Amino acid sequence: xxxxxxxxxxxxxxxxxxxxxxxxxxxxxxxxxxxxxxxxxxxxxxxxxxxxxxxxxxxxxxxxxxxxxxxxxxxxxxxxxxxxxxxxxxxxxxxxxxxxxxxxxxxxxxxxxxxxxxxxxxxxxxxxxxxxxxxxxxxxxxxxxxxxxxxxxxxxxxxxxxxxxxxxxxxxxxxxxxxxxxxxxxxxxxxxxxxxxxxxxxxxxxxxxxxxxxxxxxxxxxxxxxxxxxxxxxxx
Numbered sequence: 572x573x574x575x576x577x578x579x580x581x582x583x584x585x586x587x588x589x590x591x592x593x594x595x596x597x598x599x600x601x602x603x604x605x606x607x608x609x610x611x612x613x614x615x616x617x618x619x620x621x622x623x624x625x626x627x628x629x630x631x632x633x634x635x636x637x638x639x640x641x642x643x644x645x646x647x648x649x650x651x652x653x654x655x656x657x658x659x660x661x662x663x664x665x666x667x668x669x670x671x672x673x674x675x676x677x678x679x680x681x682x683x684x685x686x687x688x689x690x691x692x693x694x695x696x697x698x699x700x701x702x703x704x705x706x707x708x709x710x711x712x713x714x715x716x717x718x719x720x721x722x723x724x725x726x727x728x729x730x731x732x733x734x735x736x737x738x739x740x741x742x743x744x745x746x747x748x749x750x751x752x753x754x755x756x757x758x759x760x761x762x763x764x765x766x767x768x769x770x771x772x773x774x775x776x777x778x779x780x781x782x783x784x785x786x787x788x789x790x791x792x793x794x795x796x797x798x799x800x801x802x803x804x805x806x807x
Contacts, residue, residue, distance in 0.1 A: 583640060583641065583642070583664075584663060584664050584665065585640075585661050585662060585663065585664060585738055586638040586639070586640060586661075586662045586663075586664045586667060586714055587638060587639045587640075587641075587642075587643070587647070587659050587660070587661055587662070588604070588636070588637075588638050588639075588659070588660040588662065589639065589647050589648065589651035589652045589657065589658075589659050590651070590652060590657070590658060590660065591652055591654075591656050591657055591658060592656040592657075592658055592742075592754070593656075594658070594660075595658045595660055595740055595758065596758070596761070598660060598732075598737075599734070599737075599758060599761045599763075599764045599767065600761050601729070602731055602732060602733060602734060603729040603730060603731050603732060604636060604667075604716075604729070604730050604732055605636070605727050605728070605729045605730075606634040606635055606636045606677075606716060606717075606718045606727070606728045606729075606730065607634055607635065607636070607726070607727055608634055608726050608727075609621050609622075609633075609634070609635045610622065613650075614704070614705075614708070616704075616705055617704055617705075620700045620701070620703055621633055621635065621700065621701050623700065624697065624700035624701055627697060628697070628719070628721070629721065630719050630720060630721050631720050631721060631722060631723055631724040631725075632718065632719065632720040632723060632724055632725040632726075632728070633701065633717065633718070633719050634717070634718040634725065634726075634727070634728050635701065635715060635716065635717050635718070636715070636716040637713055637714075637715055638662070638713065638714045638715070638716070639711060639712055639713060639714070640664075640681065640712045640713070640714045641710075641711075641712040643659060643741070643772060643774055644710070644774075645774060646710065646711070647659070647711070648743065648744060648772065648774060652743065653745070654743065654745060655743050655745045655746045655747065655750075656743065656746075657742075657743035657745070658740055658741065658742055658743065659740070659741040659772070660737065660740050661737070661738040661739050661740070661741065662732075662736050662737060662738065663735075663736050663737075663738055664714075666732075666733070666735060666736035667732055667736050670730070670731065670732045670733060670736060671716070671730050671732070674730055676718050676719050676720055677716060677717065677718050677719075677730065678701075678716075678717045678719070679714070679715070679716050679717070680702055680714070680715065681702070681712075681713070681714050681715075682702050682703070682704045682711075682713040682714070682715055683695070683699065683702055683703050683704070684704055684705065684706045684708060684709040685703060685704075685705065685706055686705075686706040687705075687706075689706075690703075701715070701717045702715055702717070716730075718730075734763055734764065734767070737767060738768070739767065739768035739769070739770065740758065740767060740768070740769050740770075741770050741771070741772050742754060742769065742770065742771045742772065743771070743772065744771070744772040744773065744774045744776065746771055748771070751771050754769070755769040
């Protein structure tokens, strides 16, 4: 059973990294993305598979970077960076993959989502273990970078990427609006980053969405007032 494909996921040319402001600053300042040890992941099933893979292959290091191949969702914001300093770094898929193509030890690919029944009936191949996740997480549409080393023990592994790989940075929907300008100025002041697009997510408060409710109110208000007066009159 494959993950549900949507028109957006088929056509989207971006990969999104949900993280915090400090990681965004590091990316802009050092032109790099960083793969980390998955042992601290909230999904213990996921990290367990990777640890088993590391044990079986006798690798000294197996590190990962998780990206999303779909547009923003409430789940992504709340689970991966549900605080005011969260950010979504939007990356051009082809430019990121081109930048890391020459980096040894890194594999990339979409995560395969499996049900309990499927994994019992058709266990994944050993090489697939770092890219397998439970079916309940399928809406994340995750794309993963995995770094492996048989000889070097590392807890972080940076990979160089050009600033041209960044489409833009979206700040947390929980960031107080009054802090948007200062944060934008700070990020754009990093050398070479003056043209990076910085915005604040409107996922939980969108003016265009709310205007539709206002328009409906204006359309139905006379009728509602008439009914209200009619009800009052009938009680007299």
